[in-house]
Amino acid sequence: MTALTGLFRDWIPSQRWFGGKGREWASVEEESFFLDRSHPVLSIHRVTVTYADGGTGTYLVPLSWRDHPVDDLAAALIGTVPHENGENYAYDAMRDREATTTWLTHLAEGATVGPMRFVPGDSAEIPVGLPGDIVSTEQSNTSLVYGQEAILKLFRRLEPGLNPDVEVHDALRRTDNPHIAPLLGYAEIDHDRDAGTPPATVFMLQRFVPNASDGWRLATASVRDLYAEGDLHADEVGGDFAADSERLGAATASVHADMAAVLPTEEAGRDWFAAVARQMGERLDAAIEVVPQLADHADGLRAVYAAVADSGERVVRQRVHGDLHLGQVLRTTTGWIVLDFEGEPARPLADRRVLDSPLRDVAGMLRSFDYAARHMLVEQPGDPQRAYRAQEWAERNRSAFCAGYAAASGTDSCGDSPLLRAFEVDKAVYECVYEARNRPHWLMIPLQSLSRLTAAG
Numbered sequence: 154m155t156a157l158t159g160l161f162r163d164w165i166p167s168q169r170w171f172g173g174k175g176r177e178w179a180s181v182e183e184e185s186f187f188l189d190r191s192h193p194v195l196s197i198h199r200v201t202v203t204y205a206d207g208g209t210g211t212y213l214v215p216l217s218w219r220d221h222p223v224d225d226l227a228a229a230l231i232g233t234v235p236h237e238n239g240e241n242y243a244y245d246a247m248r249d250r251e252a253t254t255t256w257l258t259h260l261a262e263g264a265t266v267g268p269m270r271f272v273p274g275d276s277a278e279i280p281v282g283l284p285g286d287i288v289s290t291e292q293s294n295t296s297l298v299y300g301q302e303a304i305l306k307l308f309r310r311l312e313p314g315l316n317p318d319v320e321v322h323d324a325l326r327r328t329d330n331p332h333i334a335p336l337l338g339y340a341e342i343d344h345d346r347d348a349g350t351p352p353a354t355v356f357m358l359q360r361f362v363p364n365a366s367d368g369w370r371l372a373t374a375s376v377r378d379l380y381a382e383g384d385l386h387a388d389e390v391g392g393d394f395a396a397d398s399e400r401l402g403a404a405t406a407s408v409h410a411d412m413a414a415v416l417p418t419e420e421a422g423r424d425w426f427a428a429v430a431r432q433m434g435e436r437l438d439a440a441i442e443v444v445p446q447l448a449d450h451a452d453g454l455r456a457v458y459a460a461v462a463d464s465g466e467r468v469v470r471q472r473v474h475g476d477l478h479l480g481q482v483l484r485t486t487t488g489w490i491v492l493d494f495e496g497e498p499a500r501p502l503a504d505r506r507v508l509d510s511p512l513r514d515v516a517g518m519l520r521s522f523d524y525a526a527r528h529m530l531v532e533q534p535g536d537p538q539r540a541y542r543a544q545e546w547a548e549r550n551r552s553a554f555c556a557g558y559a560a561a562s563g564t565d566s567c568g569d570s571p572l573l574r575a576f577e578v579d580k581a582v583y584e585c586v587y588e589a590r591n592r593p594h595w596l597m598i599p600l601q602s603l604s605r606l607t608a609a610g
């Protein structure tokens with residue numbers, strides 16, 4: 154093992170974006186090239202982890218280098234690497250402001266550096282020269298905000314093929330949809346050109362949406378207001394969120410309609426329903442391995458999936474968001490913006506591009522209302538008054554979202570649909586695994602939802 158691979162072995166497992174948490178490492182390899190040889194030197198590392206269970210994952214790690222320690226960057230220090238006259242200091246380049254300008258300079262020029270190609274959209278809108286500040290919210294990737302102008306999202310996990318976030322934003326450019334942030338460019342890196350493997354997407358740059366607040370923050374503030382009121386109901390307190398939920402439903406329907414207009418669609422046949430039910434069952438089997446408590450619900454969940462196979466609903470499959478939740482939407486002064494069309498980060502890229510029912514996204518948002526309502530019960534699980542309030546808030550905002558979606562799409566999608574119910578259950582199963590790996594103290598939120606979702610039928 155080299156000094157660098159040793160550093161990566163120590164540092165990567167604790168990073169939020171690392172998707173292999175809980176898996177034992179068998180070996181680690183890295184390949185690198187320089188993106189910038191001036192000050193500070195910026196190197197790009199492709200780190201491939203092979204797990205003891207045989208799987209692999211390749212992650213992108215940009216490092217910035219100094220020949221002396223920099224006090225302001227102490228929190229970004231990954232480690233030191235010895236050389237003949239002393240040591241070089243390796244920093245997390247995404248936290249080193251001086252290193253953040255390089256991405257935009259290369260993008261505006263449409264440069265090719267080693268295996269990496271920069272693809273600008275409208276280069277006039279790329280704020281060259283501005284330094285980027287890291288976005289501190291917990292997320293699966295790493296983002297830099299450049300002033301109030303642009304936001305760069307670095308995709309940490311490298312997978313062959315165009316990232317769906319870039320693909321969908323690029324296609325939606327033609328629609329002028331008011332509910333998305335326009336794409337300004339992206340970069341890709343060759344995997345193994347000789348083997349015919351397509352390049353992997355490294356980052357995308359989007360226009361920054363100023364003066365916005367994310368839906369999770371707004372929704373949870375509304376829940377807090379309701380909890381603070383002893384006697385009033387959700388429609389009587391100041392922070393009622395229902396009007397926003399309704400507008401969010403309409404915005405979601407508008408984005409779905411434009412995605413269907415510019416990307417492929419296909420009427421679903423009976424075999425699709427059977428395949429969806431089977432895949433959900435398989436996901437449950439895998440999830441039970443990680444969260445054994447799920448086995449207690451397994452019979453009820455399988456009954457929900459079985460109902461999908463016989464449902465006979467009409468579904469036009471299309472590209473969907475794939476991981477829609479309140480943290481993926483921004484409320485601006487004029488309305489809602491939908492972000493992050495990447496799908497669930499744990500799914501292979503090819504699966505995330507498959508045509509699906511838009512109800513998948515409706516279910517994601519309904520799950521999120523449930524989370525927003527109940528996450529504060531984690532600390533006070535035995536408070537029946539709060540549990541009642543949470544239920545009331547979740548139901549009110551679910552209905553409002555569905556009303557907005559139905560009015561804008563002309564379909565009663567939140568009606569009594571076995572498919573929607575199964576999607577909600579399937580999402581909650583996914584969340585159990587996500588929480589077990591990332592936030593074990595929140596595991597009870599999706600687990601308790603599963604009890605309710607299976608009891609309801």
Ligand SMILES: Nc1ncnc2c1ncn2[C@@H]1O[C@H](COP(=O)(O)OP(=O)(O)O)[C@@H](O)[C@H]1O
Pocket residue numbers: 288290292293294295296304306334359360361362363365367480481483492493495
């Ligand atoms: N265009 C944008 N304008 C303003 N803020 C944004 C924009 N895109 C993303 N953000 C902020 O960055 C956060 C993470 O972005 P997101 O695309 O959801 O990344 P991830 O895939 O890692 O979850 C969002 O919750 C939002 O607060």
Ligand SMILES: O=P(O)(O)O[C@H]1O[C@H](CO)[C@@H](O[C@H]2O[C@H](CO)[C@@H](O)[C@H](O)[C@H]2O)[C@H](O)[C@H]1O
Pocket residue numbers: 291292293294369476478479480481493496497498517520521522524525584587
């Ligand atoms: O990192 P991403 O935004 O792509 O999504 C992952 O992380 C989300 C948490 O940040 C997770 O969402 C779950 O928690 C939310 C509250 O923090 C809640 O609103 C969502 O409904 C719930 O699914 C998401 O599942 C995961 O893919």
